[in-house]
Amino acid sequence: MLDLRHVSENLPEVKAALTRRGFSDAALLDRLGTLAEERRSVITGVEALRQERNEASQAMANVADKKSEEFQTRREQLRTLGDQIKQGEARQAAVETELEAILLNLPNLPHPGTPDGLTENDNVEIRVWGDKPSFDFDARDHVELGTGLDILDFERAAKISGSRFVVLKGLGSRLNRALMQFMLDVHAAEHGYEEVWPPVLVKDSAMLGTGQLPKFAKDAFRMAKDEEWEAEAGAQGHDLYLVPTAEVPITNLHANEIVAGADLPIAYTGYTACFRSEAGSYGKDTRGMIRVHQFDKVELVRFCHPDEGEAQLDVLTQHAQTILQKLGLHHRVVQLCAGDMGFAAQKSYDLEVWLPAQSAYREISSCSWFGDFQARRMKARFRPEDKGKPRFVHTLNGSGLAIGRTLVAILEQNQQADGSVNVPEALVPYMAGIERIPAP
Numbered sequence: 001m002l003d004l005r006h007v008s009e010n011l012p013e014v015k016a017a018l019t020r021r022g023f024s025d026a027a028l029l030d031r032l033g034t035l036a037e038e039r040r041s042v043i044t045g046v047e048a049l050r051q052e053r054n055e056a057s058q059a060m061a062n063v064a065d066k067k068s069e070e071f072q073t074r075r076e077q078l079r080t081l082g083d084q085i086k087q088g089e090a091r092q093a094a095v096e097t098e099l100e101a102i103l104l105n106l107p108n109l110p111h112p113g114t115p116d117g118l119t120e121n122d123n124v125e126i127r128v129w130g131d132k133p134s135f136d137f138d139a140r141d142h143v144e145l146g147t148g149l150d151i152l153d154f155e156r157a158a159k160i161s162g163s164r165f166v167v168l169k170g171l172g173s174r175l176n177r178a179l180m181q182f183m184l185d186v187h188a189a190e191h192g193y194e195e196v197w198p199p200v201l202v203k204d205s206a207m208l209g210t211g212q213l214p215k216f217a218k219d220a221f222r223m224a225k226d227e228e229w230e231a232e233a234g235a236q237g238h239d240l241y242l243v244p245t246a247e248v249p250i251t252n253l254h255a256n257e258i259v260a261g262a263d264l265p266i267a268y269t270g271y272t273a274c275f276r277s278e279a280g281s282y283g284k285d286t287r288g289m290i291r292v293h294q295f296d297k298v299e300l301v302r303f304c305h306p307d308e309g310e311a312q313l314d315v316l317t318q319h320a321q322t323i324l325q326k327l328g329l330h331h332r333v334v335q336l337c338a339g340d341m342g343f344a345a346q347k348s349y350d351l352e353v354w355l356p357a358q359s360a361y362r363e364i365s366s367c368s369w370f371g372d373f374q375a376r377r378m379k380a381r382f383r384p385e386d387k388g389k390p391r392f393v394h395t396l397n398g399s400g401l402a403i404g405r406t407l408v409a410i411l412e413q414n415q416q417a418d419g420s421v422n423v424p425e426a427l428v429p430y431m432a433g434i435e436r437i438p439a440p
Helices: 004-009 011-020 026-061 069-104 142-148 154-161 170-190 204-210 227-236 247-254 306-326 373-378 403-413 425-431
Strands: 124-129 194-196 201-203 240-242 258-260 266-275 294-304 331-335 347-355 360-369 381-383 394-402
Touching: 004 011, 004 026, 004 069, 011 026, 026 069, 124 306, 142 403, 170 194, 170 266, 170 294, 170 306, 170 394, 170 403, 170 425, 201 204, 201 247, 204 240, 204 247, 204 373, 247 266, 247 294, 247 373, 247 394, 294 306, 294 403, 306 331, 306 347, 306 360, 306 394, 331 360, 347 403, 360 403, 373 394, 394 403
Parallel strands: 194 266, 258 381
Antiparallel strands: 124 331, 201 240, 266 294, 294 394, 331 347, 347 360, 360 394
């Protein structure tokens, strides 16, 4: 969430920054400015009324004759002031509620170092790693390879759950599990992340904290509850959602907390299944495992001092890229333009892996620095080492990696003429020594 004071006092600059993202609702920002000014006026007025009430109360207390006309006049004055204060407080609450609703729907401001542009075509290639695999045969896509090897089953998944699901079988299931363990081991043992295994059902407050709500409510799976659960949830005052990414539960580990500045940076890695309805993506990437409703992901989350955010983004991006390098997968790193970034991000890099069958790069990880945007929503702060006033931490996260898309890239980049697939050397110990998924 953006800082109200910064937005209201710098409206022209904020409008220009949000225009870079393709956000063009100037009237909404003008409304925010009007409300912010009204809020300041109401607060000033209420404070003046409270001071007047205090003085009137003291004056009434000094009236000796409690039955005198002066005492009655003073008492009536206090009642009137009390009513005026209540009216002012009610108006302040209404204004602040509307302000919060506006702020919760405003995206983050792009960092000055984020390039201009509105679509993925405007993203900037930063570096390329490895050589594109070349074949002396027509490259098969992962669907043809996986079904031919009998390790991916889309038909039975559709029978069980509907479209955009997959059943992993045999060595496909084992490869998926190997990737998860490999990624967690590298990030924990080599990169120093603390491994966590969080819940995949989270409160609406957690979804709000990282920016999934209210903006992307249509993309989320909200739990339908029976009467007994409704009673419990009602008492607790929250709904539950299936996580769209492990970013949500892991980042919220420090919601409503003040951590010690000396403990920063804090780094977590964790695995979850992820669930997305993919609202608005009908007809896009419907073939195979690129865009499914349930997928697996290992996530990287970092909390840092505001002065270290940009450097920490480079660290996190390199950690995610290390996985691709260890797997020997050709890929590139691109910096996202302002209009292609996620809602909460201020600066982002995407890792894009090469898929030979599509003859294209596809995103496999998005690494983002959010500034204090998420922390402000979650009330996640740190206390400086000089024991000064608590400040909002900066948050970062990235996929380390999306397991399903990594599996897709392994199948396509390591395919052989007979339809078999070589297992990356780094995964062989996790596959009980299996070096190849053989063709039937």
